[in-house]
Amino acid sequence: xxxxxxxxxxxxxxxxxxxxxxxxxxxxxxxxxxxxxxxxxxxxxxxxxxxxxxxxxxxxxxxxxxxxxxxxxxxxxxxxxxxxxxxxxxxxxxxxxxxxxxxxxxxxxxxxxxxxxxxxxxxxxxxxxxxxxxxxxxxxxxxxxxx
Amino acid sequence: xxxxxxxxxxxxxxxxxxxxxxxxxxxxxxxxxxxxxxxxxxxxxxxxxxxxxxxxxxxxxxxxxxxxxxxxxxxxxxxxxxxxxxxxxxxxxxxxxxxxxxxxxxxxxxxxxxxxxxxxxxxxxxxxxxxxxxxxxxxxxxxxxxx
Amino acid sequence: xxxxxxxxxxxxxxxxxxxxxxxxxxxxxxxxxxxxxxxxxxxxxxxxxxxxxxxxxxxxxxxxxxxxxxxxxxxxxxxx
Amino acid sequence: xxxxxxxxxxxxxxxxxxxxxxxxxxxxxxxxxxxxxxxxxxxxxxxxxxxxxxxxxxxxxxxxxxxxxxxxxxxxxxxx
Numbered sequence: 001x002x003x004x005x006x007x008x009x010x011x012x013x014x015x016x017x018x019x020x021x022x023x024x025x026x027x028x029x030x031x032x033x034x035x036x037x038x039x040x041x042x043x044x045x046x047x048x049x050x051x052x053x054x055x056x057x058x059x060x061x062x063x064x065x066x067x068x069x070x071x072x073x074x075x076x077x078x079x080x081x082x083x084x085x086x087x088x089x090x091x092x093x094x095x096x097x098x099x100x101x102x103x104x105x106x107x108x109x110x111x112x113x114x115x116x117x118x119x120x121x122x123x124x125x126x127x128x129x130x131x132x133x134x135x136x137x138x139x140x141x142x143x144x145x146x147x
Numbered sequence: 148x149x150x151x152x153x154x155x156x157x158x159x160x161x162x163x164x165x166x167x168x169x170x171x172x173x174x175x176x177x178x179x180x181x182x183x184x185x186x187x188x189x190x191x192x193x194x195x196x197x198x199x200x201x202x203x204x205x206x207x208x209x210x211x212x213x214x215x216x217x218x219x220x221x222x223x224x225x226x227x228x229x230x231x232x233x234x235x236x237x238x239x240x241x242x243x244x245x246x247x248x249x250x251x252x253x254x255x256x257x258x259x260x261x262x263x264x265x266x267x268x269x270x271x272x273x274x275x276x277x278x279x280x281x282x283x284x285x286x287x288x289x290x291x292x293x294x
Numbered sequence: 295x296x297x298x299x300x301x302x303x304x305x306x307x308x309x310x311x312x313x314x315x316x317x318x319x320x321x322x323x324x325x326x327x328x329x330x331x332x333x334x335x336x337x338x339x340x341x342x343x344x345x346x347x348x349x350x351x352x353x354x355x356x357x358x359x360x361x362x363x364x365x366x367x368x369x370x371x372x373x374x
Numbered sequence: 375x376x377x378x379x380x381x382x383x384x385x386x387x388x389x390x391x392x393x394x395x396x397x398x399x400x401x402x403x404x405x406x407x408x409x410x411x412x413x414x415x416x417x418x419x420x421x422x423x424x425x426x427x428x429x430x431x432x433x434x435x436x437x438x439x440x441x442x443x444x445x446x447x448x449x450x451x452x453x454x
Contacts, residue, residue: 179454195453196382196383197453198380198382198427198430198446198448200430201427201430201446202453204430226453237453237454238453238454258454261453261454262451262452262453262454263451264451265451265453266382266427266446266448266451266453267451267452267453267454268382268383268384268449268451268452268453269452269453270383280383280384280387280449280452281452282450282452283449283450283451283452284450284451284452285421285423285425285450286425286432286448286451287432288423288425288432288433288434289432289433289434290434291434291436291437292436
C-alpha cells in the first residue's frame with residue numbers, strides 16, 4: 001500500500017508499476033484531472049489543500065478496508081496539492097488484482113470514499129474573476145462511544 | 148479515438164494525455180498485464196498475435212459504439228503483440244469523461260467486448276516446458292442477412 | 295489544559311488563522327471547544343454542524359479532550 | 375474466382391500455412407469454402423463451428439464470396 005499527498009506532478013505509469021506484482025493480470029488506474037468548468041462557470045485554475053497527515057492516514061485506512069473486501073493485490077493513492085492548471089492530474093488511484101472485476105470495483109469504492117472522507121479541499125478560480133472553496137461532502141462523524 | 152496494435156511497450160501516461168480534454172474530470176485506465184500463472188500452471192513468457200487490420204477496426208467499432216452509449220470524451224485502446232514477459236503491459240484502455248461514472252462503465256464495457264470480439268491470440272509458455280495457444284472466446288457471427 | 299486548533303480552507307478564512315492554542319478546563323468535551331470556537335467566528339456563517347477531528351480522527355462532540363490534543367475543524371471535503 | 379485464406383494462431387499450426395490462395399466456382403458461399411478448408415486439415419481437431427471473417431467482418435456461412443475476398447479463419451480470441 002502506498003498513500004501520499006504530494007506537491008509534484010503524479011505519473012500514473014509509475015504508480016502502475018508500483019502496485020503491479022507478478023500475480024496480477026489487471027491494473028485499474030483512476031485519474032482525476034482538472035476540468036475547465038464547474039456548474040456552468042469557466043474555471044481558470046485551482047488549488048488543492050490537505051490536512052496532510054490525516055489525509056494520508058484516511059487514504060491508508062480506506063485502502064486497508066477496501067483491500068480486505070476485494071481480491072486485490074497492492075493499492076496506491078496519491079493526491080496532489082498546491083496550484084494546479086487545467087489538465088493537471090489531481091489524483092491517481094492504482095489497484096492491481098489477479099482479475100479485472102475486483103480491480104474495477106475496488107477502484108470505484110476507493111474514489112467514492114476519498115470524496116467523502118479524506119480532508120482535502122479545492123479552491124477554484126473562475127474566468128469571471130470569482131474564487132471560492134468548492135462546496136464538498138460533509139464527512140460522517142462516528143456516534144459517541146464508537147470512536 | 149485512437150486504436151492501435153503495436154510491438155512496442157505501451158505507456159499508460161501517454162494514453163491518458165492523448166484522451167484527456169479540458170472538459171474531462173476523470174480518466175479511467177485499464178491495463179492488462181502478463182501474469183505468472185494460468186489455471187495453476189506457472190507461466191514463463193507469452194506471445195500475442197493479432198489479425199492486425201481487423202483487430203484495429205474492431206477496436207474502433209467498439210469504441211464508437213461504447214462512446215455513443217456513455218457520456219464520455221475521447222477513447223483509446225492499444226494492444227501489444229509479439230513476445231511479452233511477466234509484468235509487461237499487454238493492453239491499455241483509456242477513457243476520458245466529464246464524470247467518473249461514465250468513464251468506469253465505458254472502460255468496463257470496452258474490455259469485456261475486446262475479450263470476445265477482437266481477433267487477438269495468446270500463446271503461453273509454461274515453466275514445465277509446455278506451450279499452448281490459450282483457449283479463448285468464440286466471437287459471435289451475425290445471422291445471415293444482418294451482416 | 296491546552297489544545298491546538300487547526301483551521302483549514304474556508305475555515306482558515308473565517309477564523310483568520312491556521313492554528314490557535316486554547317486553554318480549556320480539564321475534562322472539557324469537543325462540544326465545549328466548538329462553542330468557544332463558534333464564539334470567535336463572530337457573525338461569519340458556519341454550518342450548523344462543525345465537523346472536527348481529534349488527533350486526526352473524526353470525533354463526536356461528546357469526545358472528552360485531553361491536554362495536547364490536536365483538534366482540526368474540517369470544512370466539507372472536496373478531494374478527488 | 376480466387377479467394378485468399380488467412381490462418382492465425384492455432385489454425386496456422388493446423389494448416390501449416392499463414393495464407394493460401396484457393397480457386398472456387400463463382401457464387402460459392404463461405405460454407406463451401408469452409409468444407410474445402412476442413413478437408414485440408416485432415417485429421418486435425420477443429421471446432422464444430424469454424425468462425426471466419428470475410429474482408430475483416432465476421433460472416434455467416436451463407437455469405438456469398440467474391441473474387442479477391444480475404445477470408446480469415448479466427449480461432450477463439452484471447453486478447454486483453
